Amino acid sequence: MGRQVAIASAGFSEHASKRSDVSMPELAQEAIEDCLKKVPSVEFDDINAYVNGNMPAFEGSNLPELWMTDWMGARNKPLMRVTTGGTTGGSVAIAGYYTVTAELPGIDTVLAVAFEQQSQGDTSVGLASVAYGEISILNNLGIPYDQLNRLLSAGAAIGVAAYQATTYMNKCRITEEDLARVVVQNRRNAAKTWWAHLKMPNLTIEDVLDTPYVQYPLRYGMVCPASDGCCAMLFTTEEKAKDMCDIPVYVNGVASVANETAVLGYDGGGSAQVDPSVQLGAMKSAELAYGQAGISFPRKEIDYAEVYAPFPNQELMWVEKLGLFEETTAPEMYETGVTARDGELPVNCSGGVNSTNAIGASAMERPATAALQIMGKASNQVPKTVHTAIGSGWGGSLNFITLLAMSDEPRRRFT
């Protein structure tokens, strides 16, 4: 294994549905400024390499990483762009980890930046470039467009996630009230986070259940927003991190696992995931990341979790699949307050993707918030001391998972 990697700092820009006051590079700079503010000894000269990423085609400009080179301070330095759809942020964070752990000569400190300014581009064009291939093949084989539209709810992520919600609700025997409870917890948490988008301090379950269906079983009030925002993380070596900040956060395990697609098959063929809520990819990624980090009992050892859940059913599902709770018990944990801010295992105290969704940045905001919770610098800090935390990402057609396991102690070495 390569050398130990640590997170020295993480920063966010303000998130809103339309950040009309800044351009895309300025938005990235806002997050970088917030990130470097927490480590006063670091200057731009100390950063050796950059990783950058956003969801392709959603922001309406090609090669945005070259456009914002000067705003990031990346001139004459190694720069790489990573885009993997919904998990872009997670992949960017993992690319930052790889760059440091590879022990390249002269590269110790890496700044990872993930951003999205959805108000600037056309999201439907971006989505078309993602899903158009499959859809045109099905169309070619004889299914008319209007029916495909109805089947997949115009190709948006809710079209595939709703199928997953139905199977999950059937398996756990829960109602929409349980889903609404998750939304209420997330959006009330978001009200205490300075950078979050949908801040609803007085939301109740009845308010959520009063909104119309977008696609059964998901209602308008349960669906994630579309935000503009940016997130930045500073990865560095163990020795340097100790100089930079008080409590360095060690990245002990990373995993990015792809499974077979659900709902849509390949080239018009059938999809082999008959039950889209099984998610073998999530279980496999948990196995890999926990194995690297030496976490044998995730339920006991993990103190804080940030999971990527645009829809409430997914939050319930991921905490089970990532090994934090027993299968089908997650709704009960939300009801009894285990996952609340002052509970035994707080989940998504930043409000989660359900309250803030700048697509390219979302999956990186999860490990970034988890790292800040360990450092004790998070916006909605949990009262208990956090030693071990995880941050996950989700993307593709229900099939691509990234996971980072972090701790305040370095990985055990067996020499």
Place this chain on the structure above:
Amino acid sequence: MSKQTQRKSLDYVKKQYKRTRTMPASWYLSSYNYKYNITHFQPFLEKLKEKKLIANQCSSCNRVFYPPRFVCGKCLVKPDRWVDIRETASVATYVIAYLKDEEGNVQEKPMVLVNHDGADTCSIAMLEPGVDVKDTYIKMPIKAHWKEETEGGLMDIEYYDVMEDDAEDLE
């Protein structure tokens, strides 16, 4: 206005931002040339014309793919065995779509993924037009409804008829 069409948004703490200079522009992304292999589909489409259903099977893991797939993602083997599968199927999972028709009325329609008896995969399909949305459930037995004149395309199965569920509750 019915409850299904109203777009009631929830109140949240908003912040007003100053507007910077904005330049409208357009970006056309309308023309694609996707290439995909249809050789594995051809026997299936020919059998559809005769109102018969076949699927291919991976000789390594024995999974049956309906509609046929070019390569098995688990074993990296080309499925080369052809098997017959039944017309009966069950609902693997479903959602209810709320989309407007031409007259602007919101229509409730169940959209299903069907799992054919004898196949290990599911594919997207529609239920019969008159079905009540509240009656849809997971594992509901259904049966393929063929078009009058088949053409050798995926729409030869127009929709799926609902069958009587003869399953009994376990006691």
